[in-house]
Amino acid sequence: MTQLTFAPPPPNTEATETLRAEVRAFLDVELAHMTPRQRAQSWSGRDPAFSKKMAERGWLGMTWPKKYGGHERSALERYVVLEEMLAAGAPVGAHWIADRQSAPSILRFGTEEQKQFFVPKIARGDLFFCIGMSEPDSGSDLAATRTRATAVEGGFKVNGTKVWTSGAHVAHYMILFCRTDAKSDDRHGGVSQFIVDMKTPGIKISPIYDLSHEHHFNEVVFEDMFLPTSALLGNQGDGWKQVTGELAYERSGPDRFLSTFTLLIEGFAMLGENVDDRAKIALGRIVAHLMTLRRMSRSIAGMLQRGEDPAVHAAIVKELGTSLEQEMVEVLRLIVDAEPDGGADNPYVAVLAHTIMHAPSFSLRGGTREILRGMIARGLGLR
Amino acid sequence: MSETTDLIRDMAEKLFGDACEKSVLAAAENGQFQTGLWQEITDAGLAGALLPESAGGSDLAIEDALAALRISASRAAPVPLAETMLAGWLASSSLAVPEGPLTIAPASNGAPLTLKKSTSGWRLDGVAKRVPFARNAAAILVLAEADGANMVARVDPKICALTHGRNLAMEPRDDVTFACDLGAGDVAPASNHVNAETLRAFGAAMRANQIAGALSRALEITLQYANERVQFGKPIAKFQAIQHNLAMLAAHSAAANAAADMAAEAAANDMNLLPIAAAKARCGEAASVGAGIAHQTHGAIGFTREHMLHYFTKRLWSWRDEFGKESDWSLIIGRAAAKAGPKKLWSDIVTA
Structure with a gap:
């Protein structure tokens, strides 16, 4: 049958549950000062000092080889740390992208020199990355990218503009996706990836404030920026293939259904134990969805462990997961008698406001709902 | 996955794939029990x-039993396999069961049945609503309390009054009125793990697996149709609107199958209630969404008796309600979560 099935996830072990207890004990102390409103930022919340503490515990670069500063633990152990961090609303945003996808890409496609230079620093929590993919005329249509790296003596000269670049103003490096060769018949050919030091002359970073007046996004303009040949990641012209693998990492994790978990916690807290049955039904349904998604997402951790390609499975988890995150807002709105107010002292009311204002991004960032549905359709053999 | 599991799956795929022809399904809908x-x-x-x-x-x-059951449902096998499995679990080694299809009671909520010692053995009274395949069963295995202890009784449906009913797929769902004198050997104490809650949970785990199987087949049939049906000069599967609907059907089918796996593991793990509750709630929702997309994609032809699709969608519409619908199981989860409190919400999800 043409089915997209999720194999049973690897079972919990003594190692995973010992680790879980360690993470919880750590979070009890480290997050004690955080308000629900701060926790609701989920993996958009940045705290480099917190990232450093996680690194000291060995919780960054968990699955990477020890020779590059990693800890050679299983994908499931890494999953335990991620889900515990997200469920607690830990401020993991500073290192999130580097740990989730930049270092794994460097380990897969990088030169020995790149691996030795970047990966240990990422594992130590000293280097943070951002992703240079979207452009003014290239959003979902990544192949329409226009930023161009032209070969010059000793390297490349880059011109172009990236937008919606989360964290460009605080990241140390960017993995830049751009055109290196003329457009060929192959729409996906002629693009490459580079590792770019954000201090390189010729980069101009400007904030783009979101509708909450928060500064996560940036516009990044490259004007005759020189990159040495050593900045190339992987083979010239292989950018499309490389970036597709990177996106699977970006889409498969618990960050795609747990980023509103603080809202659910505060909803339960607001309603209390004696809330009526209709509310319990509505909330119980959400928990049922979360339990199923968690199983599917852990199944993908098993696929990663076995070296399988989870791209289509990841698309399913992200689409179902972000839909649930968005629906959660609507469900809680209807059963809790309160109006959203981001400045309120009431934690539920403040978290609700935050979540409503960020919910539209859930089904945009990391691949839009429409792109994901197209990927699933391709997985079904329809395209 | 063990070798035994593979063998059982392969055997079930072959058995049900060969046997569940359209003529068999149609005859069953007309009320003929499929003895072959x-x-x-x-x-x-x-x-x-x-x-x-x-x-x-x-x-x-x-x-393994639930894997075979899921495969039977993927062919809409019109027989009480789930119920006979449940009856076997109820009877365990304490009661001998006759050859032939079996069923269980109670299969739905209602006033409890009363079981009392009598001079000659036991007396069973009460009404069990919508007992699956009661009219076809060689025995009904009844779970009832006597003096606070869970007992299992073996009852011949011939000594009961049956009011015939059917679910949407025309599977028998009969109201059974018990007013029966039973022999001393017809009743035995239930095994330790058997009680009203675990019976209902196991029934829900079974229906979750059946929904997963039927939904997988509905997806399969729908994909095939969308690839074959030509409109506006091309197969409708080439239209983006259709592709996106099919993607969601596949996503819900995948979620239902993952949830059914979760239910099977939980059933094997001391009938762990919360994962089964979550699975039945999730599968029920997938059944509703999935059946809707399957019909939408098929257009009018899928709405006909002639087409195969309805054998699956009518089962999906029925099974989502049986052994507790989404709201029943969501309530159990919601109650447990509200009782445990917000601080324990996450750890309970992880532990479940």
């Missing part, structure tokens, strides 16, 4: 899947 198919299921050892070997059963692991 049932014989094959019995010969393959699936009817006695959850009976111990000492009682003539095949004593399969619960996950």
Whole structure:
């Protein structure tokens, strides 16, 4: 049958549950000062000092080889740390992208020199990355990218503009996706990836404030920026293939259904134990969805462990997961008698406001709902 | 996955794939019990899947039994396989069961049945609503309390008054009125793990697996149709609007199958209630969304008696309600979560 099935996830072990207890004990102390409103930022919340503490515990670069500063633990152990961090609303945003996808890409496609230079620093929590993919005329249509790296003596000269670049103003490096060769018949050919030091002359970073007046996004303009040949990641012209693998990492994790978990916690807290049955039904349904998604997402951790390609499975988890995150807002709105107010002292009311204002991004960032549905359709053999 | 599991799956795929022809499904809808198919299921050892070997059963692991059940549902096998498995689990080694299809009571909520000691043995009274395949069963295995203890009674439906009913797929769902004098040997104490809650949970785990199987097939049929049906000069599967609907059907089918796996594991793990509750709630929702997309994609032809699709969608619409619908199981989860409190919400999700 043409089915997209999720194999049973690897079972919990003594190692995973010992680790879980360690993470919880750590979070009890480290997050004690955080308000629900701060926790609701989920993996958009940045705290480099917190990232450093996680690194000291060995919780960054968990699955990477020890020779590059990693800890050679299983994908499931890494999953335990991620889900515990997200469920607690830990401020993991500073290192999130580097740990989730930049270092794994460097380990897969990088030169020995790149691996030795970047990966240990990422594992130590000293280097943070951002992703240079979207452009003014290239959003979902990544192949329409226009930023161009032209070969010059000793390297490349880059011109172009990236937008919606989360964290460009605080990241140390960017993995830049751009055109290196003329457009060929192959729409996906002629693009490459580079590792770019954000201090390189010729980069101009400007904030783009979101509708909450928060500064996560940036516009990044490259004007005759020189990159040495050593900045190339992987083979010239292989950018499309490389970036597709990177996106699977970006889409498969618990960050795609747990980023509103603080809202659910505060909803339960607001309603209390004696809330009526209709509310319990509505909330119980959400928990049922979360339990199923968690199983599917852990199944993908098993696929990663076995070296399988989870791209289509990841698309399913992200689409179902972000839909649930968005629906959660609507469900809680209807059963809790309160109006959203981001400045309120009431934690539920403040978290609700935050979540409503960020919910539209859930089904945009990391691949839009429409792109994901197209990927699933391709997985079904329809395209 | 063990070698036994693979063997059982392969055997079930072949058995149900060959046997569940359209003529069989149509005849069953017209009220004819499919004795030939049932014989094959019995010969393959699936009817006695959850009976111990000492009682003539095949004593399969619960996950393997549910895997075979899911496959039977993927062919809409119109027989009480789930119910016979449940009856075997109820009877276990304490009561011998007759050859032939079996069923269980109670299968739905209602006033409890009363079971009392009598001079000659036992007396059972009460009404069990919507008992699956009661009219076809060689015995009904009844769970009832006597003096605070869980007891299992073996009852011949011929000594009961049956009011025939059907679910949307025309599977028998009969109201059974018990006013029966039973022999001393017809009643035995239930095994330790058997009580009203675990019986309902196991029934829900079974229906979750059946929904997963039927939804997988509905997806398969729908993909095939969308690839073949030409409109505006191309197969409708080439239209983006259709592709996106099919993607969601596939996503819900995948979620239902993952949830059904979760239910099977939980059933094998002391009938762990919360994962089964979550699975039945999730599968029920997937059934609703999935059946809707399957019909939308098929257009009018899928709405006809002639087409195969309805054998699956009518089962999906029925099974989502049986052994507790989404709201029933969501309430159980919601109650547990509200009682545990927000601080324990996450750890309970992880532990469940």
